[in-house]
Amino acid sequence: MHIKNQQDFWSGLMFVAVGLGFAIFSYSYDMGTPSRMGPGYFPFWLAICMALLGAVVTLTSLRGEKSEDSAVGHFDWDILFMIIGSICLYGLMLDHLGLYIATPLLVIFCSLASHEFSLMIAIGNAVFLTVFSWLAFVKGLGLIFPLWPEPIAEWSIAAQILIPVGIVIAVVMLVRRIKGK
Amino acid sequence: MELLQHLALGFSVAFTPENLMYALLGCILGTLIGVLPGIGPVPTIAMLLPLTYILPPTAGLIMLAGIYYGAQYGGSTTAILVALPGETSAVVTVLDGHQMAKNGRAGAALAIAALGSFFAGCFATVLLAAFAPPLAEVAFKFGPAEYFSLMVLGLVGAVVLASGSLPKAICMILLGLMLGMVGTDVNSGVARFDFGIPELQDGIDFAVVAMGVFGLAEIMNNLAQKENRVDITDKIGSLYPNKQEFKEAAPACIRGTLLGSALGILPGGGAVLSSFASYTLEKKISKNPERFGKGHPAGLAGPESANNAAAQTSFIPLLTLGIPGNAVMALMVGAMTIHNIQPGPQVMSSHPELFWGLIASMWIGNVMLVILNLPLIGLWVKLLKVPYRVLFPAIVLFCTVGVYSLNYNVFDIYIMAIFGVIGYVWSKLKCEGAPLLLGLVLGPMMEENFRRALLLSRGEFSTFVTRPLSLSLLVLAAALVVLVALPSIRKKREETFVEED
Numbered sequence A: 001m002h003i004k005n006q007q008d009f010w011s012g013l014m015f016v017a018v019g020l021g022f023a024i025f026s027y028s029y030d031m032g033t034p035s036r037m038g039p040g041y042f043p044f045w046l047a048i049c050m051a052l053l054g055a056v057v058t059l060t061s062l063r064g065e066k067s068e069d070s071a072v073g074h075f076d077w078d079i080l081f082m083i084i085g086s087i088c089l090y091g092l093m094l095d096h097l098g099l100y101i102a103t104p105l106l107v108i109f110c111s112l113a114s115h116e117f118s119l120m121i122a123i124g125n126a127v128f129l130t131v132f133s134w135l136a137f138v139k140g141l142g143l144i145f146p147l148w149p150e151p152i153a154e155w156s157i158a159a160q161i162l163i164p165v166g167i168v169i170a171v172v173m174l175v176r177r178i179k180g181k
Numbered sequence B: 001m002e003l004l005q006h007l008a009l010g011f012s013v014a015f016t017p018e019n020l021m022y023a024l025l026g027c028i029l030g031t032l033i034g035v036l037p038g039i040g041p042v043p044t045i046a047m048l049l050p051l052t053y054i055l056p057p058t059a060g061l062i063m064l065a066g067i068y069y070g071a072q073y074g075g076s077t078t079a080i081l082v083a084l085p086g087e088t089s090a091v092v093t094v095l096d097g098h099q100m101a102k103n104g105r106a107g108a109a110l111a112i113a114a115l116g117s118f119f120a121g122c123f124a125t126v127l128l129a130a131f132a133p134p135l136a137e138v139a140f141k142f143g144p145a146e147y148f149s150l151m152v153l154g155l156v157g158a159v160v161l162a163s164g165s166l167p168k169a170i171c172m173i174l175l176g177l178m179l180g181m182v183g184t185d186v187n188s189g190v191a192r193f194d195f196g197i198p199e200l201q202d203g204i205d206f207a208v209v210a211m212g213v214f215g216l217a218e219i220m221n222n223l224a225q226k227e228n229r230v231d232i233t234d235k236i237g238s239l240y241p242n243k244q245e246f247k248e249a250a251p252a253c254i255r256g257t258l259l260g261s262a263l264g265i266l267p268g269g270g271a272v273l274s275s276f277a278s279y280t281l282e283k284k285i286s287k288n289p290e291r292f293g294k295g296h297p298a299g300l301a302g303p304e305s306a307n308n309a310a311a312q313t314s315f316i317p318l319l320t321l322g323i324p325g326n327a328v329m330a331l332m333v334g335a336m337t338i339h340n341i342q343p344g345p346q347v348m349s350s351h352p353e354l355f356w357g358l359i360a361s362m363w364i365g366n367v368m369l370v371i372l373n374l375p376l377i378g379l380w381v382k383l384l385k386v387p388y389r390v391l392f393p394a395i396v397l398f399c400t401v402g403v404y405s406l407n408y409n410v411f412d413i414y415i416m417a418i419f420g421v422i423g424y425v426w427s428k429l430k431c432e433g434a435p436l437l438l439g440l441v442l443g444p445m446m447e448e449n450f451r452r453a454l455l456l457s458r459g460e461f462s463t464f465v466t467r468p469l470s471l472s473l474l475v476l477a478a479a480l481v482v483l484v485a486l487p488s489i490r491k492k493r494e495e496t497f498v499e500e501d
Helices: A007-028 A041-062 A075-095 A099-111 A121-138 A157-180 B002-014 B015-034 B041-055 B057-082 B088-140 B144-162 B166-181 B198-201 B208-223 B243-266 B272-285 B297-313 B317-322 B327-338 B344-349 B352-371 B377-383 B389-408 B411-429 B434-456 B466-484 B489-499
Strands: none
Touching: A007 A041, A007 A121, A007 B411, A041 A121, A041 B166, A075 A099, A075 A157, A075 B208, A099 A121, A099 A157, A099 B389, A121 B297, A121 B389, A157 B352, B002 B015, B002 B088, B002 B352, B015 B041, B015 B057, B015 B352, B015 B377, B041 B057, B041 B208, B041 B411, B057 B297, B057 B327, B057 B352, B057 B377, B057 B466, B088 B243, B088 B272, B088 B297, B088 B317, B088 B344, B088 B352, B144 B166, B144 B411, B144 B434, B144 B466, B166 B466, B208 B327, B208 B389, B208 B411, B243 B272, B243 B297, B243 B317, B272 B297, B272 B344, B297 B317, B317 B327, B317 B344, B317 B352, B327 B434, B344 B352, B344 B389, B389 B411
């Protein structure tokens, strides 16, 4: 048996798995009767429909002619890691280090995801965007951010461990990137 | 002339200095993101959504609407000058628009695009003003069963018209509906699918999902393609189309406007679909189709008018029925609910200043856009030279700040990051995000109406088919699915979407 359409095969499996997951979860809530539905009723049947349709998608991907351009695309793990990693780190830093430190770090770290990284441009961009955030978000729109760092003693345990670890990883990648080119 | 009175009210609202300013801001932002490839109206509107908290509702909606139709103008600039669609709806503009630019008629191409869009925008505004009230009357006759069926039709229509693989798109809708169930159930107070996390009890905000799936995933995909430098046609030349070009463009522009207006009203229609449909139409009825793809003005004027007309008429289902037809409209629902305005037929009577002000502002916005796009074209060309490596950190930052300011909670940032990863995987599997977003917005509404309909019928499922209005809506939805499943149409549809890639 050959998979004719990789994309459909895997997405179908995903729908089946997620559908079954939701169905099992929904079943743990009160189902009720059609005239007096419990919280589990509607999501349960939605989930069943999705799992069934997902199975159809998977099965049809096994039949028919091999379609072109249906391979699952290449995952660029570096880019994924840099972008998502720096965003999560920003979330951690924002509460504890404040906007004025977290913002430039986010900009520099996520700039690493580009194929054409340049430290000078990244720093320039970081300064510009931090000033912009201050002007637009803090002054202009009056959004309430933690602005400056709070004492390390007040940080949560997770933050005390994860923030330094995250920054060290990012700086190591930064240094390797600069030396590499 | 009730219509004139309404429009007078609308213009009196839209012409206040504050609203004019927000319309201008929306148009500028829209043109900006339209010009820049790699960022579209969905993530932008999602990013700005939290900021509309502090604005009055009318001003907020005027600005967000400006972004959507402004992006249609801006997208064509990039398409013509660089052969890169700044916006998905401008994909077909590249075909003939860029060829005209290559033939030294860049200025004329820009003018045709802008004026065609302007004409379409004016027409669609009038259409919106004229058609919305009677449609809203119909909507008042709807009970819960009809609303449920209408939403089924809306969702089915959205995927039938505008997506690749049908079963996959329906799965994405279902997934969206289920994500919409996350959070506290309004009827029983039970927290569903919250995994014991208190933040999830309020549900997943769709702006967070939109920014993850559309914003972040798109950035990662753009970064994966090595940046390729583009040469920009600097020579714009005369902005005046010559007689021949004008004669060929004008009828195409009218046809495009009509087609776009019609397709925009349909669920799932909107800018992208209409520009494709219009190009196909122009090529079919042209006496010399071989000139298409080589700089035929009709191939530019038609789609450009169509996409702008559709961008505006797609507000009709939202404002009259409360049903968003595409992802941008789904975000508009969010903007309205932020201000405790339930989208639907009652908006017109309960918030007439918002309804008519929004419509009037669209016309004003179109005037602004012509001014922004033609005399100031040099400015936008300069912007095109900003490299992506400078741009994307800013987008990442704005997305992150945007979600944070929704609830002032970093938890939303993590959820966005998770959806960024999921969205990236989906993009590799060719699962589209737009149906998911629609489902997410409609999920709670749909469940509520489903429950209420069955409560009223004492658990009889037949209520959906015994009520004539509800039945006809469901039949229509079923017909759409069958129609698309027919082999001949399926083949045609696939061809269209191949072009889109």
